[in-house]
Amino acid sequence: MTGQASTQSARRTIRRRQSWQVAETLSKSFTYAGSGILYATATQRNFRIHLIVGTMAFVLGACLRITLLEMAVIGLTVAFVLALELINTAVEATVDLIVGDQYHRLAGIAKDCAAGAVLIGSSAALVVAACILLPPLWRALF
Numbered sequence: 001m002t003g004q005a006s007t008q009s010a011r012r013t014i015r016r017r018q019s020w021q022v023a024e025t026l027s028k029s030f031t032y033a034g035s036g037i038l039y040a041t042a043t044q045r046n047f048r049i050h051l052i053v054g055t056m057a058f059v060l061g062a063c064l065r066i067t068l069l070e071m072a073v074i075g076l077t078v079a080f081v082l083a084l085e086l087i088n089t090a091v092e093a094t095v096d097l098i099v100g101d102q103y104h105r106l107a108g109i110a111k112d113c114a115a116g117a118v119l120i121g122s123s124a125a126l127v128v129a130a131c132i133l134l135p136p137l138w139r140a141l142f
C-alpha cells in the first residue's frame, strides 16, 4: 500500500469510528436501507403518494401492453422520484438534528432546495408518464 493510500484508509477508519454503529456485513447494510424505506413509508405522506402513483403507472402500463423498454423507463422514473423523496427526508432529519426547532435561514434553504429537487423530479416523471401512457390510453378509449 502506498503512503497516500494508507493515509486515505486511516482517514476513512477514523470517520467510520465516529458513527454510533457501523454495518459490518452486506446483509446488515440492506437491513438498514430497508429500515430507511420503511421509515419514509410510515412517516412521509408524499413518499406514500409517489409509491401509489408509481404502482398505478405500472399497472396502467401493463394493462395497455406498453413495451418492455417503456416499462423500464417508467420503472427508472418512479425509482428516481422515490430516491429523491428519501434524500429529502434525510436532509430534513439532518437539518432538524442540527438546529432542532430553532429558526435558521440556512436550515430553511437546505429544506427548500431538497423539496425543490423532489418537485422537479416528480414534474419530470409526470411528463414522462404522460408521453408513454397517454397515446395508448387514448387509442384504447377512443
Ligand SMILES: Nc1ncnc2c1ncn2[C@@H]1O[C@H](COP(=O)(O)OP(=O)(O)OP(=O)(O)O)[C@@H](O)[C@H]1O
Binding pocket: 044, 046, 088, 092, 099, 100, 101, 102, 103, 104, 105, 107, 108, 109, 111, 112, 115
Ligand atoms: N429550522 C428551520 N429554519 C428555517 N426554516 C425552516 C426550518 N424548518 C423548516 N423551515 C421552513 O419550513 C418549511 C417546511 O418545513 P418541513 O420540515 O415541514 O419540510 P417540508 O419540506 O414541508 O416537509 P415534507 O417534505 O415532509 O412535506 C421548509 O421548507 C423551510 O422553508
